Amino acid sequence: MDSQELLFRGARVVDPAAGRDEVADVHVREGVVADVGRGLDAASAEIVDADGLVLAPGLVDMHTHLREPGFEQKETIETGTRAAAVGGYTAVSPMANTDPVADDASVIAEVRATAARADLADVFPVGAITKGLEGEVLAEIGEMVEAGVRLFSDDGRCVPTARTLRNALTYARAFDDVVLADHCEDASLSTGQQMHEGISSYSLGLAAQPAAAEDAIVFRDIEMARLTGGRLHICHLSSARSVELVRRAKADGLRVSAEVTPHHLVFTDEDLRTYDTNLKVNPPLRSSEDRDALREGLADGTIDAIATDHAPHAVEEKEAEFDRAPHGTIGLETALAVALTELAASGLLSLSRVLEALSSAPARLIGARDHGGPIAAGRPANLVLFDPEERWTVEPPFVSRSRNSAFTGRELVGRVRHTVRHGVLMVSEGKATR
Amino acid sequence: MSRILAPDDVRRALARIAHEIVERERTDGLVLVGIADRGDHLAFRLSREIAKIEDAEVPVGVLDISFYRDDIGLTAEAPEVHETRIPFDVTGRTVVLVDDVLYTGRTIRAAMDALMDLGRPRRIRLAILVDRGHRELPIRADFVGKNVPTQHGDDVRVMVTEVDGEDGAVVQEGSTGPTLTESPAVTGRGESA
Amino acid sequence: MNEHLLSMHDVTAEDVVRILDTAESFREVGTRVIKKVPALRGRTVVNLFYENSTRTRISFELAAKRLSADVINFASGGSSVSKGESLKDTALTLQAMGADAIVIRHSSSGSPYQLTKWVRGHVLNAGDGTHEHPTQALLDLYTMRERLGRLEGLRVAIVGDVLHSRVARSLSFGLVKMGADVTLVGPATLIPPDAPVWGVQVSHDVDEVLPKLDVCYLLRVQTERQRLEYFPSVREYARLFGLNRSRVGLLPEGSLIMHPGPMNRGVEIDSDVADLPQSVIEDQVTNGIAVRMALLYLLLGGRGESGEEVPRG
Numbered sequence: 001m002d003s004q005e006l007l008f009r010g011a012r013v014v015d016p017a018a019g020r021d022e023v024a025d026v027h028v029r030e031g032v033v034a035d036v037g038r039g040l041d042a043a044s045a046e047i048v049d050a051d052g053l054v055l056a057p058g059l060v061d062m063h064t065h066l067r068e069p070g071f072e073q074k075e076t077i078e079t080g081t082r083a084a085a086v087g088g089y090t091a092v093s094p095m096a097n098t099d100p101v102a103d104d105a106s107v108i109a110e111v112r113a114t115a116a117r118a119d120l121a122d123v124f125p126v127g128a129i130t131k132g133l134e135g136e137v138l139a140e141i142g143e144m145v146e147a148g149v150r151l152f153s154d155d156g157r158c159v160p161t162a163r164t165l166r167n168a169l170t171y172a173r174a175f176d177d178v179v180l181a182d183h184c185e186d187a188s189l190s191t192g193q194q195m196h197e198g199i200s201s202y203s204l205g206l207a208a209q210p211a212a213a214e215d216a217i218v219f220r221d222i223e224m225a226r227l228t229g230g231r232l233h234i235c236h237l238s239s240a241r242s243v244e245l246v247r248r249a250k251a252d253g254l255r256v257s258a259e260v261t262p263h264h265l266v267f268t269d270e271d272l273r274t275y276d277t278n279l280k281v282n283p284p285l286r287s288s289e290d291r292d293a294l295r296e297g298l299a300d301g302t303i304d305a306i307a308t309d310h311a312p313h314a315v316e317e318k319e320a321e322f323d324r325a326p327h328g329t330i331g332l333e334t335a336l337a338v339a340l341t342e343l344a345a346s347g348l349l350s351l352s353r354v355l356e357a358l359s360s361a362p363a364r365l366i367g368a369r370d371h372g373g374p375i376a377a378g379r380p381a382n383l384v385l386f387d388p389e390e391r392w393t394v395e396p397p398f399v400s401r402s403r404n405s406a407f408t409g410r411e412l413v414g415r416v417r418h419t420v421r422h423g424v425l426m427v428s429e430g431k432a433t434r
Numbered sequence: 435m436s437r438i439l440a441p442d443d444v445r446r447a448l449a450r451i452a453h454e455i456v457e458r459e460r461t462d463g464l465v466l467v468g469i470a471d472r473g474d475h476l477a478f479r480l481s482r483e484i485a486k487i488e489d490a491e492v493p494v495g496v497l498d499i500s501f502y503r504d505d506i507g508l509t510a511e512a513p514e515v516h517e518t519r520i521p522f523d524v525t526g527r528t529v530v531l532v533d534d535v536l537y538t539g540r541t542i543r544a545a546m547d548a549l550m551d552l553g554r555p556r557r558i559r560l561a562i563l564v565d566r567g568h569r570e571l572p573i574r575a576d577f578v579g580k581n582v583p584t585q586h587g588d589d590v591r592v593m594v595t596e597v598d599g600e601d602g603a604v605v606q607e608g609s610t611g612p613t614l615t616e617s618p619a620v621t622g623r624g625e626s627a
Numbered sequence: 628m629n630e631h632l633l634s635m636h637d638v639t640a641e642d643v644v645r646i647l648d649t650a651e652s653f654r655e656v657g658t659r660v661i662k663k664v665p666a667l668r669g670r671t672v673v674n675l676f677y678e679n680s681t682r683t684r685i686s687f688e689l690a691a692k693r694l695s696a697d698v699i700n701f702a703s704g705g706s707s708v709s710k711g712e713s714l715k716d717t718a719l720t721l722q723a724m725g726a727d728a729i730v731i732r733h734s735s736s737g738s739p740y741q742l743t744k745w746v747r748g749h750v751l752n753a754g755d756g757t758h759e760h761p762t763q764a765l766l767d768l769y770t771m772r773e774r775l776g777r778l779e780g781l782r783v784a785i786v787g788d789v790l791h792s793r794v795a796r797s798l799s800f801g802l803v804k805m806g807a808d809v810t811l812v813g814p815a816t817l818i819p820p821d822a823p824v825w826g827v828q829v830s831h832d833v834d835e836v837l838p839k840l841d842v843c844y845l846l847r848v849q850t851e852r853q854r855l856e857y858f859p860s861v862r863e864y865a866r867l868f869g870l871n872r873s874r875v876g877l878l879p880e881g882s883l884i885m886h887p888g889p890m891n892r893g894v895e896i897d898s899d900v901a902d903l904p905q906s907v908i909e910d911q912v913t914n915g916i917a918v919r920m921a922l923l924y925l926l927l928g929g930r931g932e933s934g935e936e937v938p939r940g
Contacts, residue, residue: 194736198821199819199821199824202790202819202821202822203796203825204736204737204758205736205737205755205756205757205758205759205793205796206736206737206756206757206758274740275736275737275740275741277741316713316715319713319715319741320713320714320715320741321714321733321735321737321738321741322735322736322737322738322741323735323736323737323756324735498652500652500666501652501656501664501665501666501694501924502664502665502666503666506666506667506928507670507927507928507929507930508930509929509930510929510930511628511925511928511929512924512925512926512927512928512929513928515648515649515652515924516652517651517652517655518652518655518656519655547665548664551659551661551663551664552659552660552661553660
């Protein structure tokens, strides 16, 4: 990648990892941050006026679906990482539920190579926990660790038995920094579910799953973490009780972490009254009490990170009867703006905590050392600059190949202006550079 | 707003119309069909007047013409619907249609189509309390209470004691375009809920 | 009235009165020799029936034809509906044909809502999955009002598989809206736990509820396998909740027995009970046409925006 020399002038630099929040200039050269300070000068640099913009570590999405290999009609690694860059992300972790499943080093290598060719975001592929995601036999975890994988998940599916999860957690302890992430869902309670079980689902006449379908497995998984001493991460928390279980697990000193999606922080089951399939997600949107508990959990650190669970689906798949539409919403292009509009603007969370949840926390969890800050001399220049005041309405066309956004039609405040990856502009003036 | 007919005028007009009907038509085979929602009351009164003159009981029916109107789909809401109650066969009869105001003629056109669907009258006559002119169709009243020249923008309203508490007719000089002369106070029967 | 009729929440109490009163007039039309009026002449009504239901489809077809509208039937088992054409593509085709109203019955809850996104005409929900069946509820309200003279304060029990019944939902919403007293009765597994939020009561003891009723409304109990996980056997259901000869004696004099059809004779209702004079099941069918005529007339008879006023007379 050719390097650029850039000087961002007068940005409000918010660096959660370093506890910094002040106006400064940032000089980028040869892929790294050269200097951060006031009144910087660099004769050979391209000057970018950043007055009014916030400069933060590039965002990191630890839970995303790039759909390639196998489902390229929904998204490709190229279109997905471009969407990520436009959303301010410099690193993403694509889940393993592709076709073929990423359950061995060869598929991982393939994904890495394709991402390198697209050269838009750093890709940290997630490896499957079990072969083919079938939930029976462990996948080649060791081989994948050697190939650089740190995060493993059968996401899309729940690890079906406590026994399998226990074995995986125990096996993974042999390797440093390996995290197993589970999509917690009791299939016997959730078969055929279209939404959250409650008065809304009764009124709408849709098959539904109770919060207990998630809570019961979160409980099970935490007990397996306790039993094995392994590192467990809970994907896309959606219920108040799950938040409480994670809170207690952390208090007990267990190595448990958790994430939440932007849409679970905003919508509730009542929003489904128009049967909008863009709001059909798994886990489903739950009650306002659940949503409020998720926000509190994020504020007090029980939930470590915001992860998009970006789930693209082709237009004709989503434009169907509610019970036939697949679950999922895209999210890479809107996550930052949603977090700013719904969490920071209301004062629920500080801007620093929001950015921490979007960058430094997930970077730490997936072991992406080059990302998430701190923004300091010598560190790789993975940055995002955004205008915290720009108003815009979410509507197609999107940079993603798909357009199933839960936020369609919503007005948001906050927009990415530039994304810098390893010192090179991936996004300039809101548009991808490649 | 100016008064065209006082209560006594109405009474006299109905009595005169009743006489005219009796003079020109035979009472056997005669039926009166009043067009809801004021023509029907007038029709019942005409029947009583006729009974005073001749020893004849002329049957009265009530006809709702909402489903035959030519402006369905043109107004904001579907036209208000009233009851149709015609407890006799119109086939072979002399039907005197009774209505309060004759204006463009469209209501009468609709009433005739409705009657034709109910049977084959021998002849149809038309009795009107107030004829305000401005016909848009070739329709003519056979029995008229009063002819009142009006402008298009005017609003002519007939009141009957059974509905409005008193008898009479008034004209409200208009400024803008034509307005419906229907009273908003009328709701469908059967308000039980 | 709203542009579409998708749910009982789309009509106010005043709208309901208007619909029932208008249906009264259409019932009279049904007694004439010529059962047709020209009110919707030149309009096209499409019956889009993805679920087989001859009874409801014919009811809508007759309703539209008696209003002089042209009727097109898209029924499953024929044409594109069964060939797997997407709902959206079917909708766009209907749109191109100039459908003024589309009556849709579909097994997916919410499909009428999807349809409104793709067509310009009025959409009438003739039953969507387990969500609602508003025209059934309205004709039931008509029957109750006609037989008992009122809706306010009526004590109605809806008995059976409420959880999976679109009729139960629409009828509950409609009765509560009109001030009736509704109790849902059935096994605990078949009544939504939060139902009281709808303004209704819940009971699992039908014998306790029957003596205090004006209307006993029975739902069809589905006996397919997947339903059987909710109760142990058809026999047990019939024993605990079925309206048999001895139970009927518990009902007060003058109360009505109703069922949306088709009946499972011997399960939710015994054969001889279904044929009692208290049972107004046949009336429900006759009234259905009048109520559906009223709905089509009210939905299509106005422009729906501020229309020009036309001189009457």
